[in-house]
Structure formats: C-alpha cells, structure tokens
Amino acid sequence: MSAPTVGFIGLGIMGAPMAANLCAAGLNVNGYSRTRARSEALTSRGLRVADDIAGAVRDADVIITMLPDSPDVEQVSFGDGGVIAHARPGALFIDMSSIRPDTARVIGAQAQSRGLRFLDAPVSGGEQAAIDGTLSIMVGGAATALAAAEPVLKHLGRTIVHVGPLGSGQTVKAANQLIVAGNIELLAEALVFLAAHHVDTDAAISVLQAGLAGSTVMDRKARTMVAHEFSPGFRIALHDKDLGIFTSAARAVRTATPLGAVVAQLMSAAHAQGDGDLDHSALLRLVERLSGSTTPETGSAHD
Incomplete structure (x- = not known):
C-alpha cells in the first residue's frame, strides 16, 4: 500500500x-x-x-x-x-x-x-x-x-x-497540565528553600530524584531551573491558557480544586509579570520574587 x-x-x-x-x-x-x-x-x-x-x-x-x-x-x-x-x-x-x-x-x-x-x-x-x-x-x-x-x-x-x-482527550490533557504545573511550582519552592539554607543544591537534587519526591519534572527541569536556563520547551503563556481551560472545566462540573486554583493564579501572575515567553519552569522566577531573592541574569532567557 x-x-x-x-x-x-x-x-x-x-x-x-x-x-x-x-x-x-x-x-x-x-x-x-x-x-x-x-x-x-x-x-x-x-x-x-x-x-x-x-x-x-x-x-x-x-x-x-x-x-x-x-x-x-x-x-x-x-x-x-x-x-x-x-x-x-x-x-x-x-x-x-x-x-x-x-x-x-x-x-x-x-x-x-x-x-x-x-x-x-x-x-x-x-x-x-x-x-x-x-x-x-x-x-x-x-x-x-x-x-x-x-x-x-x-x-x-x-x-x-x-x-x-469526543472531548475526553482534552479533559485528560487539562488534568495533565494541572499536575505538571503543580510539580513545577513545588519544585521551584523547594529549590528556593534549599538555596536560602545554603544547601548543596546539585547534591540535594540527586538524592531527591532517587526518592519518592522524584519525578519526570524534576529529572528534566531541576538543573536547568537552578542554572536559570528558560529557553521555551513549553511557554508560560500556553500553560497559563491550559490552566484556564482546566479551571473552567472544573467549575462546569463543580469539582473542588483548591491547589489547582492557586497554581493557576501563580502561572497567570508569572505571565502578567512578563515571563510569558519563557519556559514554564520559569515559575522559579516568580517564587524568587515572592521570596525577595535576586534572579541571576546570567543564562536567563531575558539576556
């Protein structure tokens, strides 16, 4: 054929x-x-x-x-x-x-x-x-x-x-985007927390990857986040859009999504603050700003 x-x-x-x-x-x-x-x-x-x-x-x-x-x-x-x-x-x-x-x-x-x-x-x-x-x-x-x-x-x-x-694929994708965003946000918070305590971050990532905290998000994103390398594999602007889809679909069936609502707001805030064209792992920058940390410009996608 x-x-x-x-x-x-x-x-x-x-x-x-x-x-x-x-x-x-x-x-x-x-x-x-x-x-x-x-x-x-x-x-x-x-x-x-x-x-x-x-x-x-x-x-x-x-x-x-x-x-x-x-x-x-x-x-x-x-x-x-x-x-x-x-x-x-x-x-x-x-x-x-x-x-x-x-x-x-x-x-x-x-x-x-x-x-x-x-x-x-x-x-x-x-x-x-x-x-x-x-x-x-x-x-x-x-x-x-x-x-x-x-x-x-x-x-x-x-x-x-x-x-x-029909529509089920998109419903599952909305759930996927919620889980990925939640993982990135928690990873960002953990990395800022570790840096504030002057821990060997690279060593910490290695041991965390090997335990229950390990994830595909950590494997792919943790070290580039530490290096502030945010060339887009998936842009914050698109993830913000996807979380809007999730929150709208959740509201339509009245499911409780308290953590989902928070991470959607954080992604939207990162978008509003000018990081929309960066990789979604640039949520780290938002956590740093909220924590009063200084975001290194070397290696940043804003260079």
Whole structure:
C-alpha cells in the first residue's frame, strides 16, 4: 500500500518536529503555517509546502492540526477556507492542540456531519518528546477512528491511549497540565528553600530524584531551573491558557480544586509579570520574587 498523505497545519515548537517525524517515516506530508518560513524550513526534511489550508488538506488521508488555542483551531476548521470545507469525506481529522473540551466536541460534531472522522488527541511530553517521537497521546473519539489513525500516530508517540468519547482527550490533557504545573511550582519552592539554607543544591537534587519526591519534572527541569536556563520547551503563556481551560472545566462540573486554583493564579501572575515567553519552569522566577531573592541574569532567557 502507498504511504498515506498527511495534511499538517501548525508548524511551531511542537508541530515542526512532529511533521518532520512523519516525513522521516516516509509519509507524504503537506504542511501549512501562517508563517510560511516555518513550512519552508522543513522542505529539506521532505515536507511539501501548501499555500493555504485547502491545499494542505484537499488530498489528505489524515489531517493533523497542532495550534496554540481554541480560537486558532476553530479558525482553521470552520468557514469557506477551513479544513471541514475542503477535506474529502472519510478523511481522518485529528486535532492534537490543547483546547477546551467543549470546543473539541463542537468541532468534532461538525466534522462528522460532513463525513469526516474526528479525534481530539492532545499530547504531553514537551518539545523534546516531539523531537524524539515519544509523546504521550490521549485520544477522544470513536475507537474505530483511533484504530485507523494509529499507523500515523505511532510515528509521533510512544503511548497512545483511548480515553473516551469526543472531548475526553482534552479533559485528560487539562488534568495533565494541572499536575505538571503543580510539580513545577513545588519544585521551584523547594529549590528556593534549599538555596536560602545554603544547601548543596546539585547534591540535594540527586538524592531527591532517587526518592519518592522524584519525578519526570524534576529529572528534566531541576538543573536547568537552578542554572536559570528558560529557553521555551513549553511557554508560560500556553500553560497559563491550559490552566484556564482546566479551571473552567472544573467549575462546569463543580469539582473542588483548591491547589489547582492557586497554581493557576501563580502561572497567570508569572505571565502578567512578563515571563510569558519563557519556559514554564520559569515559575522559579516568580517564587524568587515572592521570596525577595535576586534572579541571576546570567543564562536567563531575558539576556
């Protein structure tokens, strides 16, 4: 059988390496980005540049969107120039962005009414996992649609799990973002606490990693936080958006999230104080400011 054709829309920090991995796997990838230079940067990897959304999706067996927020996905999905208007009936439409669960359900319902098979399939793992093709993918929608999508998704993720009907993927992603933010905030508080007591921070990280406090967040973020290296793998602005999705969804079903509410406020404060374009581990800077500490500028992403 010939390799499937994929229309890939959104070639930012996450989308670009994901599209590159599909090209490397031998799939035919038509890429579209509002910033054309992002598409052109991937032509050496085998990506074909589409001039518009219609050109990206018209001949696609699978359409993937990887965009910043709910309005962006709505914009490329709907209207005369959108995915739903130009995708051929029977095509798989997989939104891998992080958006509101209710938005995913609305887009999915309209896509299905036009004969498309829709999945909401947000991811976790950050930029490095996107590069490595080891993302965790949480999928909402019909199990039959996921079975058809797996030959493509396997090139993007190591863990692909069906979590329920449309919108469920986004609900699980909101929970993921809560847990990650909480981990980063507590790690930031611990690092500031250790520094204030003049502990050997590197040694402390090593022993904490080996115990129950150890986590993927600690493994990936602790030492770069100490070094104040905050080049974005996942920006504070996007995590702030995701925590807004979580708090809204939690309010809709009246679940108590007292710690979640606090960490959402802290992420929002870091965003408001000008750190939105830094990696989410830059929550450390907010904790330092609250503690009256001085943030070193050497190695800072503000340099």
